[in-house]
Amino acid sequence: MNAQAPDALIIGGGHNGLVCAYYLARAGMKVRILEARNVIGGAAVTEEFHPGFRNSTASYTVSLLQPKIIADMGLVERGYRVVERPRSNFLPLGNRNYLLTGASLEATQDEIARFSKADAARLPAYYAMLESAAEILRELALQAPPNAGGGSLALLAGIRTARRFARLSAPAQHDIVKLFTLSARELLDQWFESTPVKAVFGFDAIVGNYASPDTPGSAYVLLHHVFGEVNGKKGQWGHVIGGMGRITELMAEACEDAGVEISLETEVAKLLIENGCAVGICTKSGEQIRARRIVANVGPKLLYDRLIDAADLPAGFRRMMDGYQCGSGSFRMNLALRGLPDFTDLPGTGDHLKSGIIMAPSLDYMDRAYQDARRYGWAREPVVEMLIPSLVDDSLAPAGQHVASLFCQQFAPLLPEGRSWDDARDGAAEAVLDVVESHAPGFRKLILGQMVLSPLDLERRFGLVGGDIFHGRMSLDQLWAARPVIGSANYKGPLEGLYMCGSGTHPGGGVTGAPGHNAAGTILRDRGFLGRWLG
Incomplete structure (x- = not known):
């Protein structure tokens, strides 16, 4: 050497x-x-994708x-x-209705109570259940797992993890087993009765997950998205300046x-x-x-x-x-906008535009999107999350203009019948914009430029095989x-x-x-x- x-x-x-x-x-x-x-x-x-407009082009x-x-x-x-999101999520529902979560526990309960007082009452216990499991993930995140054939170090790692689990109460152990094995729908059905409430929490179960919320194990993906923190606040998400x-x-x-x-x-x-x-x-x-x-x-x-x-x-x-297995079913768009979108269900500007805007009003909607992708290659009505980071970071766009990140599910890693994403990319992008337009009429007229990244583009550009944002x-x-x-x-x-x-x-x-x-x-x-x- x-x-x-x-x-x-x-x-x-x-x-x-x-x-x-x-x-x-x-x-x-x-x-x-x-x-x-x-x-x-x-x-x-962070890359310039249109003259004068910069954005987080993949992870966002x-x-x-x-x-x-x-x-x-x-x-x-x-x-x-x-910068923390002032609200976690904005879920437009149609007919001038919406669900807005995250300003505080009490504010979220007030919002949920409009749909179900029982769900609002159960919310603190649901959060406590997730936090108990998330705390274990935080402890395990910076430790190597026990490795088969790894000798004494692997044995010690396994014993340490087993002891941590054994210290939990029987109900807490029960909850963790459910989180690792149930579908998101099965889990959420055991906690809530309202369709919008299940949707706003179930969205995390399909982020980067080419699966239905009915797929066994999808509840874990929901948990994976809540074990972080921003500025010392657990479970919070934010924008990096x-x-x-x-x-x-x-x-x-x-x-x-x-x-x-x-x-x-x-x-x-x-x-x-x-x-x-x-x-x-x-x-x-x-x-x-x-x-x-x-x-x-x-x-x-x-x-x-x-x-x-x-x-x-x-x-x-x-x-x-x-x-x-690789392939997260993800499709990314970065848009340069001449102005802000105006949502029919909650018109005007406000904290809802600084949140994660989730365009998927039910678990059934999410399931249909996945089934469509399996059948046709992409969802006819995709699941779309929009963030507008330029509202809190004016370095990303010219004054008075904005950038939007669109993270979209479900899009097959490989299209049926041997078709190529190079030929299907534009059609899939139009399906995404149709969804946004249905909630914010006139949105297309705001677009000055765009970057569209299909699963194949994500693979070519970032080495993500099958467009898988999680590497598997x-x-x-x-x-x-x-x-x-x-x-x-x-x-x-x-x-x-x-x-x-x-x-x-x-x-x-x-x-x-x-x-x-x-x-x-x-x-x-x-x-x-x-x-x-x-x-």
């Missing part, structure tokens, strides 16, 4: 790769990041980024600032200050494998770069199906990875000690010298930084640091 070779070569400059690089470099390792694009940040980037809102990572990397001191790219810009600054080398426009074509060990990479341009450790901040499907020859992988591992389905068979597969839950690949630090590892998708943090811990423990540099 060349004496000048990096101690760690990280494939992919997304936020988890940056987090992993920072901790390794802080421990004294020589680290180099290779990023295929000309901008750092992976899917957490923050909550799950771990407070420990924010503190360790000094992000606040470097300029990290998040400067867009999501501001997070990764500041992370890159911290990395460079720690001595990390960042190479842009350096796309990896293959890993170099010798005698069952990962020893380097070959770039698209043909350059070979060797390193003592290869750390993949790309999804498992991309890594094992495209960057490593099948013959270099153990047969049992290949079989497990063949069944690894967040289902029980692909969570915790089974993420990405049994036997590789400790951030180690099946080859010596190969590690994983992306969202395809525990605790999964979202801008958390946790996989990068945990992978660094595994690498440092393997090197004999015993976690000292992770604090």
Whole structure:
């Protein structure tokens, strides 16, 4: 091995790769990041998509980024600032009716009471149930799961987790089992009777989840979206000033200050494998770069199906990875607007426009969207969430004008009958705009420019196989000690010298930084640091 070779070569400059690089470099390792694009940040980037208009073009809102990572990397001191949503969600329902949640528990109860006094009364207990489960997720997020065949460390991790679960009351254990196994509808039916109330909470169960709210296990995805915090407020979501790219810009600054080398426009074509060990990479341009450790901040499907020859992988591992499921059913649009939309159900401006605007009035609507996508390739009436970040961040658009993020479900990763998303993209975008127009007439006339990202575009642009924003389905068979597969839950690949630090590892998708943090811990423990540099 060349004496000048990096101690760690990280494939992919997304936020988890940056987090992993920072901790390794802080421990004294020589680290180099290779990023295929000309901008750092992976899917957490802020880009100009129309002259004078900038937006978070993929990942678009923050909550799950771990407070420990924010503190360790000094992000606040470097300029990290998040504006909380004054309201969580605005759900237009038609006929001049709507549900507006999140200003406070009492205000949300008052809103819900318009639909069901019983649901309003049950809301505090529902929140307490979610928070009890979310607290366990927070504890587990920065710990490596027990790994099959992992020896004493895996045994200790399993015992620690089992003890934590055993300390819970029987009702709390019962609730957690339900959250991990039930469909979102089954869970919500046990708590609420009102259709709009179930819709506003059920939406989180299909975000990045190519599934129906009736799919077993979809309740967990709901939970995954509530274990974060903003500015110390648990469960809160917010807008990063400067867009999501501001997070990764500041992370890159911290990395460079720690001595990390960042190479842009350096796309990896293959890993170099010798005698069952990962020893380097070959770039698209043909350059070979060797390193003592290869750390993949790309999804498992991309890594094992495209960057490593099948013959270099153990047969049992290949079989497990063949069944690894990708495809979140997501479709992204970024719009430059000449003005603000006016919603029929709640006209004018107000805090509702600063919230997550959810255009999906019922669980049945969400189920139909999924069934349509299975049948036709995309929902005839998609599920649409709109955010207008320029209302709290005037750096994103010219004065008096705005940008809108549209996050949309359900759109098949692969279209039926061999059709291509290149041919279907515009039709799908029109279906999305039809939904918005039905709630805010005249919306199309506000559009000055747009960026449309189909599942195929998300794959090409950000390396998200199947357009999967989570690097792999967040289902029980692909969570915790089974993420990405049994036997590789400790951030180690099946080859010596190969590690994983992306969202395809525990605790999964979202801008958390946790996989990068945990992978660094595994690498440092393997090197004999015993976690000292992770604090």
